[in-house]
Amino acid sequence: MPISRSPIISLAAAFFATVFIGFGANYIFRPYDAFGTFGLPYVSNAADQEIIDSFCKLFGVKDLFMGFSIFSALLFGSRRTLGALLIASSAAAFADGAIVKAHAGTGEWNHWGYGSMVGVVGLLASGILG
Structure with missing residues (x-):
């Protein structure tokens, strides 16, 4: 059986999809706390806080989309589609x-750490690596 068909790849993809959905929900429902993951200081005036909170919600929607698209490819699509979505998410x-x-x-490694793992799983799922 090729590695792209391994159940471990499916589990890893489902794990990363769940992580993206968790990140997205955190950015949408707890923008103040989630903003701290960027390593930037939170603003003090109300007008700027509203803009930052809106930005976090936009970022959260992006993460939700990535998570749900990975799940969709995992459940209904091909392994190449799954791999492409994981590589794009990376x-x-x-x-x-x-x-x-x-x-x-x-703070870059907060993103690059999991991004590199997602990319490797994407390469394996698509059949490019392995």
């Missing part, structure tokens, strides 16, 4: 980390 995590690094000077 790229988004790397971009998030680069942006955090550019603005906060640190």
Whole structure:
């Protein structure tokens, strides 16, 4: 059996989909706490707080989309589609980390750490690696 068909790949993909959904829910329902993951200081005036909270909700919707799309590909799609979505999610995590690094000077590995694991699982699921 090719590694792309391994149940371990399915479990890993489901795990990462669940993580993305958890991150998304956290950004939507707890924007103040979730904003801390960026390593940036939270603003003090009400108008700016509203903008930051809205930004966090937008970010949360992106994470929910990634999680649910991974689950959809896992349940209804092909392994190549699943792999492509995992690789795209990995790229988004790397971009998030680069942006955090550019603005906060640190915290990039909070994104790059899981992003690299998601990318490897995506490469395995698609059959590109292994």
